[in-house]
Amino acid sequence: MIHPEIEKILISQEEIATKIKEIASQINQTFNQEEIIVVCIMKGSLVFTADLIREITCPVVLDYMQVSSYGSGTSSSKFINVKRDLEESVEGKNVLIIEDIIDSGNTLYKLKELFDSKNAKKVQICTLLDKPSRRESNVQVDYCGFQIPDEFVVGYGLDYNQRYRSLPYVGILKRSVYEK
Ligand code: IMP
Ligand code: MG
Numbered sequence: 001m002i003h004p005e006i007e008k009i010l011i012s013q014e015e016i017a018t019k020i021k022e023i024a025s026q027i028n029q030t031f032n033q034e035e036i037i038v039v040c041i042m043k044g045s046l047v048f049t050a051d052l053i054r055e056i057t058c059p060v061v062l063d064y065m066q067v068s069s070y071g072s073g074t075s076s077s078k079f080i081n082v083k084r085d086l087e088e089s090v091e092g093k094n095v096l097i098i099e100d101i102i103d104s105g106n107t108l109y110k111l112k113e114l115f116d117s118k119n120a121k122k123v124q125i126c127t128l129l130d131k132p133s134r135r136e137s138n139v140q141v142d143y144c145g146f147q148i149p150d151e152f153v154v155g156y157g158l159d160y161n162q163r164y165r166s167l168p169y170v171g172i173l174k175r176s177v178y179e180k
Contacts, residue, residue, distance in 0.1 A: 003164070006171035010153055011146055013168045016128075017051070019145045023126065024055030026143060027096065030124070031058045036094045039086065040064040041111070043165065044100030047157035048128045048145075052098065063088045067107060080110045090120040100157050101129040102141060109137035129153065129170065146170075152178065 002009060027036075035058065040049035042064050053060050066084040095115060102108055108125060115123045126143040133150050148170075154160050155167030160178060164171075 003167060003171065005164075005174050005177050006155070006167070007174045009169045009171045010148060010151070011156075011170040016145070016156060016170070020048075020051050021055055023143045023145060024052055024057075027052075027126070028057050030142075031094055031096075033058055034094055035059040035061060036096050037061045037063055037088055037090055039095060039097045041097065041099050041107075042066040042084070044157045044159065045098045045128075047165070048100060049098045052126070061088060065111075067111065080107055082114075090115065090118050090123075092119065092121050095120045095123045097123065097125045099125065099127040101131065101153070102127050102139065102144075103131050103134050105135045105137040105139040108139045108141075112139060128156070129158075 036056070038049065038053055038060050040046060040062065043066070053062065063086045064084070065082065065086055067080045067082050097108070097111060097115070099108060112123065112125070124142040125139065127141055128145040130141065130144045130147045131150055132147055151172045152160065153170050154164035154173050155169050155171045157165050158170065159165045160173055164173070
């Protein structure tokens with residue numbers, strides 16, 4: 001059943017589940033049973049991280065960060081503010097940053113800079129969604145679920161004004177919801 005404020009389902013629950021298995025198998029190959037510090041970027045990546053880590057066979061240490069660059073609108077800013085930092089030290093460790101979506105790329109660009117200064121052994125980036133047409137900062141993405149068109153999407157962790165995160169699919173939000 002589709003939510004009344006969703007224009008259409010872009011990626012179904014089943015498509016997401018299949019893709020997560022593919023991504024996890026690439027991650028398992030890369031890290032080959034070495035321990036990984038998985039960094040969930042809250043709150044958007046919570047659902048994706050929860051599903052992905054259960055397909056990862058390497059030992060996982062889970063941590064999370066909350067950063068803000070978006071406020072309550074639908075366009076990005078060039079600055080990030082770390083609202084909650086890591087508990088784990090990443091020095092000498094493998095780190096896998098999990099994002100929900102890369103839009104301008106500004107958030108991940110700043111995050112990558114931050115991690116590069118912490119002397120991790122290896123830092124990789126995994127995102128569920130990518131809107132390549134909107135890129136402003138050049139970020140290297142190691143694992144990407146789906147490239148999507150320039151539409152504002154919600155569900156499977158992604159929100160608009162903190163709503164719709166619990167939808168099991170990724171859907172395009174009706175413009176009438178945010179163009180009031
Ligand atoms: P970036 O810094 O522009 O790459 O912004 C990335 C962040 O913006 C994501 O982690 C999301 O929180 C948010 N964002 C970008 N596009 C969307 C969207 O279509 N729906 C919901 N959130 C989005
Ligand atoms: Mg986010």
